[in-house]
Amino acid sequence: MRARYMYLPLILFFGICTTYLSLSITGCGADGGSLYMAAMGLNEGRILVANSVAAPASKTITMYDLSGNFISVVLDKTVAGDVLRGLAQFDPYNIILSTDTPDELKRVNIFTGQAVAYANNALFTGNIYDTVKQADGVYLTVESNTIEKFVGGSRAPAAGNPYINTTLGACTISTARGLTLNTAGELIATSFTNARILRYDVSSSTSVCSTSIAAVGTQPVPIVSHPNGMLYFGTQGAPDTIYEVAEDLSGAPTAILADANIDNPVAMAVLPSGNLLVANDTTDAIIEITTAGMVVNSSFIKNAFTGTISAILVIPPQ
Amino acid sequence: MLRFSLIFLLIFNCSTGVWAKQGGVAFDGSIGLPSIELSNPDGTAAAYDGLSLQGRLLSPIFEDSGIGIFLQGVLKYHDLENTISKSGSVEIANHIGPGVGLSFQFARLSLGYEYMMMKARHYYIGAAGRSIEFDYTVGSMYAGISVPFGALALGLSYGYAVGKILKAETGLSKDSDYTEQTIWFHLTYGTGAKLGDLAKSLVKK
Numbered sequence: 001m002r003a004r005y006m007y008l009p010l011i012l013f014f015g016i017c018t019t020y021l022s023l024s025i026t027g028c029g030a031d032g033g034s035l036y037m038a039a040m041g042l043n044e045g046r047i048l049v050a051n052s053v054a055a056p057a058s059k060t061i062t063m064y065d066l067s068g069n070f071i072s073v074v075l076d077k078t079v080a081g082d083v084l085r086g087l088a089q090f091d092p093y094n095i096i097l098s099t100d101t102p103d104e105l106k107r108v109n110i111f112t113g114q115a116v117a118y119a120n121n122a123l124f125t126g127n128i129y130d131t132v133k134q135a136d137g138v139y140l141t142v143e144s145n146t147i148e149k150f151v152g153g154s155r156a157p158a159a160g161n162p163y164i165n166t167t168l169g170a171c172t173i174s175t176a177r178g179l180t181l182n183t184a185g186e187l188i189a190t191s192f193t194n195a196r197i198l199r200y201d202v203s204s205s206t207s208v209c210s211t212s213i214a215a216v217g218t219q220p221v222p223i224v225s226h227p228n229g230m231l232y233f234g235t236q237g238a239p240d241t242i243y244e245v246a247e248d249l250s251g252a253p254t255a256i257l258a259d260a261n262i263d264n265p266v267a268m269a270v271l272p273s274g275n276l277l278v279a280n281d282t283t284d285a286i287i288e289i290t291t292a293g294m295v296v297n298s299s300f301i302k303n304a305f306t307g308t309i310s311a312i313l314v315i316p317p318q
Numbered sequence: 319m320l321r322f323s324l325i326f327l328l329i330f331n332c333s334t335g336v337w338a339k340q341g342g343v344a345f346d347g348s349i350g351l352p353s354i355e356l357s358n359p360d361g362t363a364a365a366y367d368g369l370s371l372q373g374r375l376l377s378p379i380f381e382d383s384g385i386g387i388f389l390q391g392v393l394k395y396h397d398l399e400n401t402i403s404k405s406g407s408v409e410i411a412n413h414i415g416p417g418v419g420l421s422f423q424f425a426r427l428s429l430g431y432e433y434m435m436m437k438a439r440h441y442y443i444g445a446a447g448r449s450i451e452f453d454y455t456v457g458s459m460y461a462g463i464s465v466p467f468g469a470l471a472l473g474l475s476y477g478y479a480v481g482k483i484l485k486a487e488t489g490l491s492k493d494s495d496y497t498e499q500t501i502w503f504h505l506t507y508g509t510g511a512k513l514g515d516l517a518k519s520l521v522k523k
Contacts, residue, residue: 032401034362036409043450092358112407
């Protein structure tokens, strides 16, 4: 009888130890909250392409690796009919998508495809085009002849004129299309109808026009800022051309490529390698070129999802 | 914590009647509840739980009157799932590897340190499935208690491990910090024999 009861404290001891330590380790366990980036392929970098084709209808965001290999369809809004326009990075897992009809910004998870409304406003109407991330939670978006600013999902200012109005100093917007931020954090915009490239100081709650230059060619649309301190933009007025200009818009733009490889450029992006991607609307293909204008790959991405491309976003390796 | 310590001491003292001496080479098999965290370059972290298995060979360097110092060989395996996995977006992982270590045992208490060389495979299962394989090393400390039943002993231990997964292994822009906390449940068998005698018995005709 004594031997039987001898084991009782041991059993009680193990039970209490197990319960106490289990509760302790649960309470002190890792907070986590994220997936491991290397397991998701974010160590390799990603390219996202948005397209909006009227007929046959195709409104998708597709994802590729940095070599242009297809990975997945992230979002398909063909049935919903949203017109997809601009792409900007929110964080390594999510992007911001600007849409025209409905006029709003959406946050899209590039792995699950979940899209949630991020920013809209009764004053955010008109022709929505490109969007660019100025800082965490701060986005600048083209709205017809103005540029709207959203901070934390709310329009800034909350009421009244847009952040950048049609005419500001020497800058006059006539159908803004492309946006980019240069290495100094200044906003550069292409103005399609009056063929201007515009530079703004957006460091405060009030924007200031810094420079307005002629695009040389007509109908400028896409524009990107390169780490080499230069801007690269494309024009759709014949001849369709890719230009290079200093990021402070000092000096006139210089043509780097104007041949059959450039045909209605609608979107551009910069690869981590330093090469440029140019989406051509007529050929429904994305080509890769160097900053000197040499064509590296005339069919970098060309598939059923590259008709009427509206935006390209490169997420660099994390 | 004070209440727990008092209960622990009370049970420990009441259990002295069942103590039986073990010695020599010992084999230890354990099952564990891990909590593991890997850091991302942007400061966020991926957390995992799951099940762990471990096997140890403990060879005494010094043994006398309930005190022992053991050299140990270890094989460890973690079967993990990210704690935020959900339908349509799942991350699972397997980590396995050998290691060596040193443990100090005093009566029922044990303290030890292990150096592990691990190989990991992580799989992301979703609309765009991906996987990655990488190696890393980790240093682990543990503290435990065990109660003998003849040649066998039941034990409980807490292990804490830290390491780094080099960016050269993952391709990420920064090294990833590895942190592990595991509760282990042990079953140990003491052979009572020296390592040399045990080896001879294996090849003896």
